Amino acid sequence: YVPVIGKYETGPMTYKVTVPWLRITNPEVGPNGDPLPGGCRDVESGMGDTVASAGYALLDGSNGGGVLVDLIGKVKFPTADEDQCLGTGETDYTAQVDVAKAFGPVTGFATLGWKKFGDPPDSDFDDPIFTSIGFAVPVAARTTAGASYDWRQKVVSTGSQIQELTLFVTHKLNQEWKIQLYAVKGYSDASPDGEGGMVLYHTF
Numbered sequence: 001y002v003p004v005i006g007k008y009e010t011g012p013m014t015y016k017v018t019v020p021w022l023r024i025t026n027p028e029v030g031p032n033g034d035p036l037p038g039g040c041r042d043v044e045s046g047m048g049d050t051v052a053s054a055g056y057a058l059l060d061g062s063n064g065g066g067v068l069v070d071l072i073g074k075v076k077f078p079t080a081d082e083d084q085c086l087g088t089g090e091t092d093y094t095a096q097v098d099v100a101k102a103f104g105p106v107t108g109f110a111t112l113g114w115k116k117f118g119d120p121p122d123s124d125f126d127d128p129i130f131t132s133i134g135f136a137v138p139v140a141a142r143t144t145a146g147a148s149y150d151w152r153q154k155v156v157s158t159g160s161q162i163q164e165l166t167l168f169v170t171h172k173l174n175q176e177w178k179i180q181l182y183a184v185k186g187y188s189d190a191s192p193d194g195e196g197g198m199v200l201y202h203t204f
Contacts, residue, residue, distance in 0.1 A: 001031040001048075001197075012057040014070070020048035022086050030087070033162045033190045035125065035155055040085035049087045050079045070098040082120070090118025106137045109148075117155065128153035130162070142172040154190065163187040176203050
């Protein structure tokens with residue numbers, strides 16, 4: 001999964017677009033645990049679905065409690081080729097609330113959301129609730145480490161819930177660049193056995 005991500009912030013608004021390239025072996029499940037049509041070749045690759053989001057900072061931390069609250073809406077556009085089992089060919093919608101608060105050097109964060117799946121022909125996906133909770137703490141100069149636990153209801157009746165633990169380390173190289181390494185351990189059939197990745201950020 002190789003995403004190109006663009007993010008623009010202005011006032012209380014944050015806009016984000018993600019355009020990924022995928023290579024999937026035995027394509028039955030997408031990179032976020034989303035079901036795919038299946039029945040394709042052992043290996044498929046190509047452009048994935050594009051996700052656009054808009055977030056509004058309801059609270060920016062300047063209140064007495066130092067709480068940050070973001071309201072976020074997302075739309076997944078079916079830019080992937082469903083004939084190659086890289087996407088469902090349908091549009092999905094997501095609404096979520098992100099909350100963060102500092103407790104001394106530790107920052108706690110949580111997400112609660114709901115996803116409306118578009119149903120491909122002969123499919124009837126459930127629309128799951130999902131949540132996550134985690135923390136981040138400075139461990140060295142310009143370096144932060146943390147962990148989060150993610151859970152999502154099952155999407156099909158014969159499927160499983162998503163249950164995943166993520167560990168991450170973020171290092172700020174300078175004012176424009178930072179890098180993040182992460183590892184994921186799955187605890188259900190809908191989650192990966194293991195996952196790892198790197199994200200490189202550049203600020204303009």
